[in-house]
Amino acid sequence: MIKTLAVNCTPILACSKDDWKTPMETACAEMVMGAVRALCEFSLLVRQQNHCYLSLTVLDYVLKRFYRDKGGFQDMKMLKSAKT
Secondary structure: OHHHHHHHOHHHHHOOOOOOOOHHHHHHHHHHHHHHHHHHHHHHHOOOOOOOHHHHHHHHHHHHHHHHHOHHHHHHHHHHHHHO
């Protein structure tokens, strides 16, 4: 899953700092990458066989980051449909 996410988000990474993007597009790209990163971190952390209070706290934090940033996917979709 992580490899697939990395391949699909490469275009966002490749042009995330270009000057031709509007501030809204840049913010959406950062939110999408934040959500993807949180999802990857969550999937790696959840694989542990034993969890302690610290690891559960980190899992909770990463999950909250994902839910905070997941709106970037919808925003990105709306921006792309508005361009065409």
